[in-house]
Amino acid sequence: MIQDILNRTKSHQNLYWFKTLRQYYNRPEWELYDLKYDPEEVNNIVKKNSSQEIFKQLRERLFEWQKETNDPWVCAPHSVLEDKGNFKNNPQCLDLDNVW
Known part of the structure; x- marks a missing residue:
C-alpha cells in the first residue's frame, strides 16, 4: 500500500486526498459530509438540523461496533x-x- 502511494506520488497521479495533514489533525470531533454533493468534504453538515437523524444513527452504529470490537x-x-x-x-x- 505504501509503495503504491509512493509510486502514484512520483508519477503525479491523484491520490484523492483533500485535506492536508494539518487539517486532518485539527479537525472537529464529529464530521459528516454529503459526498454526492460535496466530494471534497468542504461543508461539514453534522450540526445541520436536517442531518441530525442520520448523524444519530451513524454515531450509534459506530458505538456498537466499538463495543463489539473492544475498541x-x-x-x-x-x-x-x-x-x-x-x-x-x-x-x-x-x-x-x-x-x-
Whole structure:
C-alpha cells in the first residue's frame, strides 16, 4: 500500500486526498459530509438540523461496533475506558480528570 502511494506520488497521479495533514489533525470531533454533493468534504453538515437523524444513527452504529470490537478508544476523546482492577467486571468510561 505504501509503495503504491509512493509510486502514484512520483508519477503525479491523484491520490484523492483533500485535506492536508494539518487539517486532518485539527479537525472537529464529529464530521459528516454529503459526498454526492460535496466530494471534497468542504461543508461539514453534522450540526445541520436536517442531518441530525442520520448523524444519530451513524454515531450509534459506530458505538456498537466499538463495543463489539473492544475498541480501546470507545470513550475518546472526553474520557478513558477503565476495564482493569476494580473495573474488570464492569468496564466504564471515566472522565479524563480522574474525578471518581
